[in-house]
């Protein structure tokens with residue numbers, strides 16, 4: 350007798366990206382002729398970053414965006430950013446990390462103008478994300494920018510109907526328990542916070558232990574809070590979850606599918622395959638990689654910041670510089 354075909358549905362990122370790129374195309378058409386220009390700044394010798402840059406360039410050009418790659422020495426990154434901040438021809442700046450692999454990289458992130466920060470890596474955007482503040486202005490006209498990979502995961506969960514549109518915006522993950530395996534500052538921790546802000550109960554797993562992110566019983570809180578789960582490991586957390594998201598670097602790690610709840614949804618954002626092939630025997634839906642969605646979200650962010658800048662210019666302000674303290678920027682942004 351032939352082996353039973355697993356009922357798992359494998360969803361490829363390209364299909365999800367297609368819908369997002371359609372949306373982006375429509376938004377681009379409404380920009381009255383401006384072709385948004387993304388400047389990539391590449392100073393490292395990381396092969397993954399170069400591949401990512403090439404992919405980004407191709408996706409930009411296929412979708413009506415302009416992309417320029419600046420290959421510079423790592424000691425010239427700061428000046429390159431400052432020049433781009435002041436260059437009206439540049440709409441978005443994407444600096445490939447790591448460069449120095451220490452706090453100097455954080456300093457460089459802060460050098461990018463708020464209005465050109467396509468990845469949402471400057472403090473104001475990170476603050477808004479963790480604080481669950483969704484707009485830059487009180488009139489709620491200019492949306493805050495979210496980091497691309499965490500937002501790509503959210504867009505995938507929307508596509509998969511894990512987000513329930515019957516519920517009010519901001520509570521649409523209520524009832525879901527989600528495991529995120531990775532708590533890095535760039536992907537895992539922001540992702541756990543965003544999912545909890547939208548109403549999920551999130552178990553964030555890293556080598557240092559497990560933390561639970563929630564908005565409290567009955568979503569009482571305005572933003573997520575974090576609880577340490579002493580003595581917990583992935584063994585306690587994963588079986589409780591209807592969605593498991595992995596992002597462990599390196600090819601050694603494999604998620605133990607014995608821990609997987611029957612019919613769970615599995616999503617991997619690591620460049621390596623974190624789930625073994627047996628995942629298809631247990632999962633209801635499996636998304637093996639998400640890179641194409643990440644790049645579609647990057648273009649969506651670029652469109653968003655270009656729109657935000659146009660809105661600001663019609664409001665009569667120009668050329669705000671975010672090297673200014675936040676309070677001052679706020680005044681300029683929200684006259």
Ligand SMILES: NC(=O)C1=CN([C@@H]2O[C@H](COP(=O)(O)OP(=O)(O)OC[C@H]3O[C@@H](n4cnc5c(N)ncnc54)[C@H](O)[C@@H]3O)[C@@H](O)[C@H]2O)C=CC1
Pocket residue numbers: 397498530531532533534535536537554555556557596597598599602618619620621639640643
């Ligand atoms: N597809 C995409 O859009 C993107 C993919 N990536 C990929 O995602 C992966 C992670 O990226 P980053 O978060 O930037 O890396 P990172 O190296 O900064 O963080 C990895 C985290 O995983 C944790 N970790 C390692 N082994 C673990 C284990 N067995 N269990 C639980 N946690 C463990 C580490 O302690 C660390 O906190 C990489 O493979 C990277 O290439 C990163 C950015 C975008």
Ligand SMILES: Nc1nc(=O)c2c([nH]1)NC[C@@H]1CN(c3ccc(C(=O)N[C@@H](CCC(=O)O)C(=O)O)cc3)C=[N+]21
Pocket residue numbers: 362397398401404443444445446447468497618619620638639640641643
């Ligand atoms: N400021 C900054 N932001 C980044 O997002 C950033 C960075 N610096 N430095 C370099 C890393 C690397 N990175 C990847 C993104 C997508 C894939 C990707 O598309 N992976 C494919 C698999 C690769 C393949 O198909 O060969 C996928 O997930 O579908 C990989 C790696 C972003 N990075």
